[in-house]
Amino acid sequence: MSEPVLLTLKVERTEDGRAKVIGLTNLPNSANLLISMNNPSLGKGYQDKVLVNEGTFTSVLGEKEGLSNGKYNIKVTFSPLAQSEKVKEIIGQRGENLTGANVSISELLNIKVAEAETNFVVGSSQDIASTEKEFKKRALLIHNKLQNLITESREMNSLRQRTDLEGLAECGRRMRKLQPKVDKLVKEAEALPEKYLALRIAAVEMTIGVTCHETMASEATNRADNKIMSAYESLK
Numbered sequence: 001m002s003e004p005v006l007l008t009l010k011v012e013r014t015e016d017g018r019a020k021v022i023g024l025t026n027l028p029n030s031a032n033l034l035i036s037m038n039n040p041s042l043g044k045g046y047q048d049k050v051l052v053n054e055g056t057f058t059s060v061l062g063e064k065e066g067l068s069n070g071k072y073n074i075k076v077t078f079s080p081l082a083q084s085e086k087v088k089e090i091i092g093q094r095g096e097n098l099t100g101a102n103v104s105i106s107e108l109l110n111i112k113v114a115e116a117e118t119n120f121v122v123g124s125s126q127d128i129a130s131t132e133k134e135f136k137k138r139a140l141l142i143h144n145k146l147q148n149l150i151t152e153s154r155e156m157n158s159l160r161q162r163t164d165l166e167g168l169a170e171c172g173r174r175m176r177k178l179q180p181k182v183d184k185l186v187k188e189a190e191a192l193p194e195k196y197l198a199l200r201i202a203a204v205e206m207t208i209g210v211t212c213h214e215t216m217a218s219e220a221t222n223r224a225d226n227k228i229m230s231a232y233e234s235l236k
Contacts, residue, residue, distance in 0.1 A: 004100025007116035017066020043194030069123030160214040178210040198231035
């Protein structure tokens with residue numbers, strides 16, 4: 001390419017509450033672009049691959065029910081490794097013909113890449129604070145449910161150590177009672193933002209923690225307990 005790479009982004013909100021990314025570029029026709037949108041606070045991430053068409057590209061990102069309130073970072077990346085031979089004839093096999101403020105060198109891959117990014121805010125600062133407060137409320141509820149499950153799991157220790165039929169049957173009964181609760185809790189925890197990852201891990205650990213296997217259940221319960229203790233700081 002004889003000219004510096006041009007990459008500009010504009011973001012609009014669609015009628016159904018998603019983000020429509022509109023871009024302009026002088027990259028070759030049919031160039032492959034990766035568009036990503038992330039909100040670390042909510043643990044949300046989206047990606048789309050698009051082709052340049054006559055100097056433009058578009059993408060719509062987000063769930064069909066619309067984006068949650070928050071600040072999103074949107075980035076478009078052009079890598080020579082993802083291009084056709086026709087595009088590489090223009091930009092160089094490793095992007096060596098790319099120049100301009102949007103171009104940087106990836107020393108790890110020994111290539112030149114072009115990038116541009118922008119931010120997209122959904123909702124007012126008050127809306128965003130309200131959303132974060134709601135997630136915190138859900139996380140605290142899940143934290144408390146996990147604590148109760150850990151207590152119930154440890155109360156099963158004496159049953160796990162028994163070898164008589166009555167003890168084994170009682171352990172199995174309690175396990176069957178707790179398993180649906182754990183499965184539901186895992187789904188609830190999966191919907192939490194990334195900052196509450198420890199709670200998500202703890203919920204998965206408790207799928208083993210409520211079983212009748214003496215060693216595995218005890219170890220999984222202890223790991224879950226450690227995770228919810230580490231998560232407590234984010235709940236204050």
